[in-house]
Amino acid sequence: MVTAKQLSNHPTAQDIFFRVKEEIVNISFSTVYRNLGILVDEGDLITINIAGSEIHYDHIVDNHCHIQCRVCGKVRDVNVPAVNFNGVLPSDASGFTVDGVCVTFTGVCGDCREKIDMKGEKK
Ligand SMILES: [Zn+2]
Ligand SMILES: [Zn+2]
Structure with missing residues (x-):
């Protein structure tokens, strides 16, 4: 559902949500967020945790x-x-x-x- 192209340039969950929403109008933020969590658990994505910043996602693991x-x-x-x-x-x-x-x-x-x-x- 979430493609590598949508994940380039280290987006936040919000960024990804808006991009996915362009294709799947009815999708909810929680669905996107849940899917990101699954991809992280499976090792297909990493999170970048910077103090004082939102979490950013990266497909370069x-x-x-x-x-x-x-x-x-x-x-x-x-x-x-x-x-x-x-x-x-x-x-x-x-x-x-x-x-x-x-x-x-x-x-x-x-x-x-x-x-x-x-x-x-x-x-
Ligand atoms: Zn700047
Ligand atoms: Zn990176």
């Missing part, structure tokens, strides 16, 4: 890094080597068993950069 625009909140990929957490022992991690790593860059996206620049010119 390999370990990779993200950047979030601090103006509009959009999430994109960052093309840097992912942090490898395999081999990090509990003794290195304050006794924690490490099962994931989440490095999120912050910055300003191109669209917001443009808007900021335009505002700057008007002054």
Whole structure:
């Protein structure tokens, strides 16, 4: 029901809901949300949890890094080597068993950069 195309560019559940709704007018948010949960459970999707932000979904499930625009909140990929957490022992991690790593860059996206620049010119 939810296609990879609809999932490009790290949408939120809301984003996906609106895109699916274009094709299936009567669909409810809870149905979309439930399906996203199933896809995550099956390993076809990952969630990107950024503190203070809505959950974003990603169909690229390999370990990779993200950047979030601090103006509009959009999430994109960052093309840097992912942090490898395999081999990090509990003794290195304050006794924690490490099962994931989440490095999120912050910055300003191109669209917001443009808007900021335009505002700057008007002054
Ligand atoms: Zn932005
Ligand atoms: Zn991604």
